[in-house]
Amino acid sequence: MLSLRIRFQQLRALSSVARTAHQIDNSSEFLSQAPHRKHPGILRLNMACLPTEAQDAVQVLLQKNNVRHLEEHVLSLNNYLWSRKRPPExxxxxxxxxxxxxxxxxxxxxxxxxxxxxxxxxxxxxxxxxxxxxxTYHWQPLSYTDQLGLVYLAARFDGGFAAVSRALQEIYQRVPDFNPQTLMDFGSGVGSVSWAAHGIWGNKLKEYMCIDSSSSMNDLSELVLRGGSDKGEMHISGIHFRQFLPVSPKVQFDLVVSAYSLNELPNFAEREKIIQTLWRKTGGFLVLVENGTREGYQLLMEARDIVLKASDKEVWDHRPAYVFAPCPHQLECPKLAGRSPLPCNFMQKYQPLRFSWNPSVGWEKFSYMIFSRGPVGDNDSQWPRVIGPVLCRPRHVHCKMCCSDGKLHHDIITAKRHGKDLYRCARNSEWGDRLPAMISSSCPDKTQFDEKESSS
Structure with missing residues (x-):
């Protein structure tokens, strides 16, 4: 009871200093075009669902190969991948x-x-x-054989598809004029990125370059695209498979993606080399997705430094790198300032594959980073990002946000202090969305919340 009273006093203290934290940004007059529940900062997907063709292909392949104790192997692989750490230097x-x-x-x-x-x-x-x-953590490279590839297909195809779909959806929604024709997928695995990108841009994408060092995974990905049969028609045309990353910077791709692949590299030097190569190959956006763990987050922060500091000596495209998402700024990540950095992660709801052991609804916890060639967007690129669950209470809303000033804020938004429009937008926002607001220059530093509170 005492802890609840202390907690309530802390929230009241926060509310007393958050009176002028934000004001609604209606510069594009979105309020005249859409209701508050559909404000342009909402980025979440209600439910990510693999196409029926992909789900049917998975069932055909697993029935045909009859992997023994599949459920046990899926659980073991999921636990291993989730707890995996970077190899020690x-x-x-x-x-x-x-x-x-x-x-x-x-x-x-x-x-x-x-x-x-x-x-x-x-x-x-x-x-x-x-x-x-x-x-010492004993890191071992994963060698994907035919059987392990099938286990990975059953374990990670749906969750990986959900996370990538959510990341690509943000580009599609915020930059509607971006119509990529070429895509490169590094560490393509079972093809989650190709399915997700095709689901968003469809036939506008003409060429897919899928790169995976495992020939077994490349073969499996192609089988899924053919419906589980060698003689089936490719569901997505224009896909090419390679085992090695092309290093020449002369040919760029509109969209470059690497999902759940950075931790497969043996050391920092190799990760730096790969990230620099991926950025050279990027003509529009570079999308990186990793597990929503501390390790996954630190891998992305490592990549962020490599891209933004522009330490690559071989530069062909001189357009600078900008963080498009999820950060609303180009400054140091404020989550790194704590004694024990907590991951900046997000959740995406998805429909799992049809297995007896799967629940009816799945949630993928992931971290992501999107870089753009040059600045994209105007004032809305400064909108704060909601980085935790939004708590709706009677006549006020608790929002934990990363703001354009490079700081973390815990704001208690009310209609009286912030206006009805911002209050209603906040009530309709969720973890991962952006709040259509501009931070006030007079916003006091006391609105920052510490890492202990962010984890509660």
Whole structure:
């Protein structure tokens, strides 16, 4: 009871300083064209559903191959992929080894007179290596065989499709004049990106370049496109498969996507090289999607620094990089400022594949980053992003947002203080949407919320 009272006092304190936090931005006069429940900051998909042709192809392939204990394999693979971390860097291992060596040298057992110098050094070396083995994450590359590819198809096809669809939908909605004709998908896997992009832009997309190092995955992706049969017609035309990333920057693609692939690279140097190559190949938008975990978020922040700092020496397209989404600014991510950075992630509702063990509705938690060649949009690019659940209460709304000033805000929006239009837009917004508002220059710093509260 005491904790609830303290919590209520904190919320009242926040409400007292959020009086002039935001004002409605109706510069495009959207309020005269659409109701508040359909304001242009709403980006969510009600339900992401794989096309019927794709779902039927999955059923045909799994029935034909009859993978034993499929449910157990799906659960195991999902848990492994969700908990997977980045491979440790050699520099980090050396630093850790030095710390352990200094620690063991101070140990009384090491100073024992019963051991000569050689024995002491050997014991020290063994102690350091054994401790490193026990406490270091053992990253292993995933080799997708025919069977593992089928398990991945059953485990991740629907969720991956949902996350990518949500990211691409934002481009489609915010930049209606963008009509890509070419797409490159790095780490294409079972083809989620191609299905998602085709569902949004349809036949406007003429060419798909799908790149995956596993020939088994490329074959499986093509089989899904053919309805599960070698002799079937391709549901999407213009798709080409390759095992290696073309490095020449002379040919660009309107849309470049990498979904759930950065953690498959063995070290930072390789990730930096790949990200730079992907950016060189980008003519319009570069879309990166990863798990909505701390690891996935940090992979995207790493990519953000690589692209924005423009450290690539081989530059053919001199148009600068801009963060199109989800950040409403080009500044450092405020979520990195806390002692223990929390991931900036989002949720997308989707219809799972038709398996007995799947629920009727699934939720994909993901993180994403979209870069554009040059600035895109006008004032609406500064609209704050809702980065947590919106809490609708009687006559007020709690919104946790990342704003154009590069700070996190917890605003309590009311009709009396902020106007009826902004209040109604806030009540109809959800996690991941943008609020059609401009931040006030006089907005006090006290509206920032700390990382502990953002996790509650």
């Amino acid at each position: 050699d520099r980090q291992l050396r630093e850790k080894a030095m710390e352990l060596e200094n620690k063991f040298r101070e140990n009384t057992n090491f100073k024992s007179a019963d051991l000569n110098i050689y024995q002491k050094e050997e014991k020290l070396k063994n102690d350091v290596l054994n401790t490193l083995r026990k406490n």
